Amino acid sequence: MHFFETRRLTKAFGGLIAVNDVNFQVEEGEIYGLIGPNGSGKTTLFNLVTGFHPITSGAVRFQGKELNGLPTWKICKEGIGRTFQIVKPLRRMTVLENVMAAAFCRTSKTSIARDKALEVLHFCELDQKTDFAASGLTIGDRKRMEIARALATGPKLLLLDETMAGLTPQEQYEGVELIKKIRKSGITIIIVEHIMHVIMNLCDRILCINYGQEIVKGSPNEVANNQAVIEAYLGKE
């Protein structure tokens, strides 16, 4: 049994097949990369896993349990946390309140939620900004808060959707370190990213998709040197 897998996962929006027959398996403790050109269906795949879109056909299994048809909030309770490519801060709440709202996923007591939130904010090195209004954060800190919030829900699997996009090289470096730290704490990660040095640096295995279909699966090196991947990104000669 795999820790997480999709079986023949397919999503059609009317006549457009956004995700087509995608199979992949993730083992516990891995960092699994998901790459592909713009519009290839990476975010749609995340939306299928987390129940934002209903699945057309196929299955998503997590720790031996089928997730098909579960509402988003239940999938979070099952232990899958996610971030959004376009960050969704709860704007009129402080950073601490944002993360506390997430920490209530595993407790009903305000004091426990507060402690958990402070712990996660410390882990994500946001402890200087706990009382900032979420609407006033820089893009780098917003992305970080997005990760902190997902972590506060107590996930076993974390889906990161382009958490490095729009960051400075220094922030990207810090982001990579944070993701390594998250893996070390025992959380499995699936990451969608366009920035290749980030992906190559972090991932144990990579799946590349285009037009919703699998092109190749393998180690970072295998994928980077694959002719079909190069064609998908750069076009044919």
Place this chain on the structure above:
Amino acid sequence: MGNTFNWRKIPWAKVLSVAFLVLFPLLVDSDYYRHLFIIALMWVVIGSSWNLLSGYTGQVSFGHAIFFGVGAYTAGLFTTKLSMSAWWGMLLGGPVSLLVGIVIGWICFRLRGPYFALATIAIGEIFRQVAENWISFTEGMQGILIIQTFRSKIPYYYLALGLAIACVGTIALVLRSKWGFYFIAIREDQDAAEALGISSYRYKSLSLMISSFFTGLAGAFYMNYMAFIDPQVVFSLHYISIMAILVGIIGGVGTIWGPAVGAFIMVLLQETFRSSFYGLVPRWVSEAHVLVFGLLVIFVIRYMANGMVGDWPKIQQLWSRPKAVSSPSVSGN
């Protein structure tokens, strides 16, 4: 100076307002002003309830007359149909209204944003039409008349004050708990909330249940106090549903004390117009009250979008301009 600091930390405005409200009927020996304050306290309950659902949970209701009317009719019908004391009806007004709230939530919380608001208008009109036309049950336009229990205003005053304190207190407690965090998270971004493990349907319903319960109690209180209701009054879009929104907006949407302040402002304003400025201006001026309310809402939305309470620092600056600008606090008042 250390002493001064601690002294200033006590929320004097709130403590003194509550103390004043407790002593008011003993200090002011006028049934007219007691009546105005009773109605204002009732509006504190309705406005605060509306604010929990619409201001804090982001589900704008144009139909709070539904819950007010159901509460009032529950109290009235228990008395006229079952010959029970209207006070039993008063106790049941809240729960029955809450049940109606559950059903409405079940239907309407599949809808998001403006669709929810539109649905509440439609359901409000349905309730009014049914109350007007189901004559064998509701007496239709004739309305329901009962006999008041007390001749003095004072028992009603303290009942209304108790209701207002219970309502504002409950909401303040709820907002500090997990529920409060969840309500605000849903208001800010429903998708993000779902991804954080929050069932938006469940928590929107819980917010509506608290809101409808207290609004129903206010309606049942109105029945007991006024001793007469008809569908045009208690299920009125204009006098109840819109007024609830005005109370919230003028006082401050998404602030705990906002609707309490808004209720007193709106009731005093309404009375000023109803009485043609206490007889100082010709009668036709009072007909313009809807126009003035409209202008007031435009003014508030344009210049103090957070209402009297939410934008209080801004208002203070108007007469303390020479001093350093005080930064508005982020946390709720």
